[in-house]
Amino acid sequence: MRLDSIAVTAPHLIKRLEHFRNFTMAHPRLVEARDELADAIDGAAPGSLVLVLGPTGVGKTTLRLKVENLLMQQMAPAMAADPGRLPFVSVEVVPPDTGQFRWRDYFSRLLAAMNEPLIDFKTMRGTGYTQARSTLPSIVGGRELGYAVEQALLHRHPPVVFVDEAQHLARIASGRRLSDQLDVIKSIANRTETVHVLLGTYELLAFRNLSAQLSRRSMDLHFQRYRAESAEDRQVFCSILLTFQKQLPFAEAKTDLMATWEFLYERSVGCVGILKEWLMRACVRAIKHGAAALSLEHLKKTALSISQCEKVLAESREGETRLNDNEDSRLRLRTLLGIDQHSCGASTHRNSGSVRSTQNRNSRKPGQRAPRRDLIEGTTQVYA
Ligand SMILES: Nc1ncnc2c1ncn2[C@@H]1O[C@H](COP(=O)(O)OP(=O)(O)O)[C@@H](O)[C@H]1O
Numbered sequence: 001m002r003l004d005s006i007a008v009t010a011p012h013l014i015k016r017l018e019h020f021r022n023f024t025m026a027h028p029r030l031v032e033a034r035d036e037l038a039d040a041i042d043g044a045a046p047g048s049l050v051l052v053l054g055p056t057g058v059g060k061t062t063l064r065l066k067v068e069n070l071l072m073q074q075m076a077p078a079m080a081a082d083p084g085r086l087p088f089v090s091v092e093v094v095p096p097d098t099g100q101f102r103w104r105d106y107f108s109r110l111l112a113a114m115n116e117p118l119i120d121f122k123t124m125r126g127t128g129y130t131q132a133r134s135t136l137p138s139i140v141g142g143r144e145l146g147y148a149v150e151q152a153l154l155h156r157h158p159p160v161v162f163v164d165e166a167q168h169l170a171r172i173a174s175g176r177r178l179s180d181q182l183d184v185i186k187s188i189a190n191r192t193e194t195v196h197v198l199l200g201t202y203e204l205l206a207f208r209n210l211s212a213q214l215s216r217r218s219m220d221l222h223f224q225r226y227r228a229e230s231a232e233d234r235q236v237f238c239s240i241l242l243t244f245q246k247q248l249p250f251a252e253a254k255t256d257l258m259a260t261w262e263f264l265y266e267r268s269v270g271c272v273g274i275l276k277e278w279l280m281r282a283c284v285r286a287i288k289h290g291a292a293a294l295s296l297e298h299l300k301k302t303a304l305s306i307s308q309c310e311k312v313l314a315e316s317r318e319g320e321t322r323l324n325d326n327e328d329s330r331l332r333l334r335t336l337l338g339i340d341q342h343s344c345g346a347s348t349h350r351n352s353g354s355v356r357s358t359q360n361r362n363s364r365k366p367g368q369r370a371p372r373r374d375l376i377e378g379t380t381q382v383y384a
């Protein structure tokens with residue numbers, strides 16, 4: 001969002017607006033997701049995959065940045081000892097112009113993220129690279145680049161590779177198999193012993209249960225929106241509004257977001273990122289019009305359309321249903337195994353608090369940590 005026009009009309013507000021834009025609220029679901037993802041990365045075997053699924057605008061990229069900060073701190077001593085070491089590598093999968101994902105682009109971006117100039121790769125080519133040395137499936141275009149990626153990862157040794165907007169990996173020509181796409185990621189993860197974290201919308205669900213090998217080495221993390229059906233979620237959503245309200249760039253505290261909370265919920269679908277971007281647009285509009293506070297009018301003019309919200313909601317509901325179905329499958333499995341009634345140690349009964357279900361999640365107090373995820377095979381987040 002460009003703030004140039006405001007810089008001219010209301011230069012004194014630019015700083016405050018920048019402050020609001022940069023303000024990140026540590027709301028309960030973000031904090032919980034951050035802790036769970038950090039735990040998952042710590043606990044994952046090298047070469048594993050972690051899938052972070054959630055609706056668009058829920059805050060997945062924000063979550064990634066938070067975890068990257070944590071990794072930066074944790075890895076500081078290792079990097080001081082070995083300046084070539086990277087604390088993580090992040091790459092965003094860009095929606096392909098052609099409509100189809102291209103590995104060549106992906107690898108180039110990954111190399112750029114590692115600051116590996118392609119010139120090195122060319123040099124490497126000259127020094128005896130052969131196709132035979134690449135372990136990547138032959139369907140992959142740019143296998144040489146893929147090999148360069150593997151070498152760079154082995155050399156820079158980051159523990160984690162974040163692949164943001166990973167749902168675009170599924171944009172493949174008809175006739176090609178989705179499992180082949182995932183095999184490439186798996187192969188790189190395995191060879192380089194890095195944990196690959198794939199963040200994306202619920203389209204990523206298509207990658208689940210693709211192969212037996214994947215099931216053993218992957219887990220998922222569901223970053224949910226706040227749902228109006230839950231009284232607790234509504235309460236948290238309202239407290240998020242109050243927090244954002246305090247950060248608004250206006251001199252006087254005249255804005256009352258709570259008065260329009262239903263509308264704010266309606267057009268954000270309970271996704272904090274969508275809400276934040278909307279408030280930012282509304283602030284810019286209010287300031288441009290010389291207003292001293294946000295009005296309903298500013299909000300209406302800058303809201304997502306009903307059809308956009310319907311789309312986000314439809315995708316969210318489908319994703320939520322499918323992920324919650326997973327809970328039911330797990331209970332079915334446990335019943336078949338005859339262990340549903342005879343759990344030992346931590347209880348695994350649906351209402352006991354250790355099974356991750358919407359029901360349990362909603363019964364927690366805002367800010368209260370979720371029970372930690374168990375990384376042992378066979379728990380809810382390991383694919384069965
Ligand atoms: N907790 C938060 N506090 C403040 N701003 C947020 C928060 N979560 C997301 N945002 C903002 O909302 C926008 C969308 O969030 P993002 O993390 O990109 O969502 P996603 O990756 O899930 O689509 C970004 O501009 C981001 O800075």
Ligand SMILES: [Mg+2]
Binds near residue numbers: 060061062164165
């Ligand atoms: Mg994102």
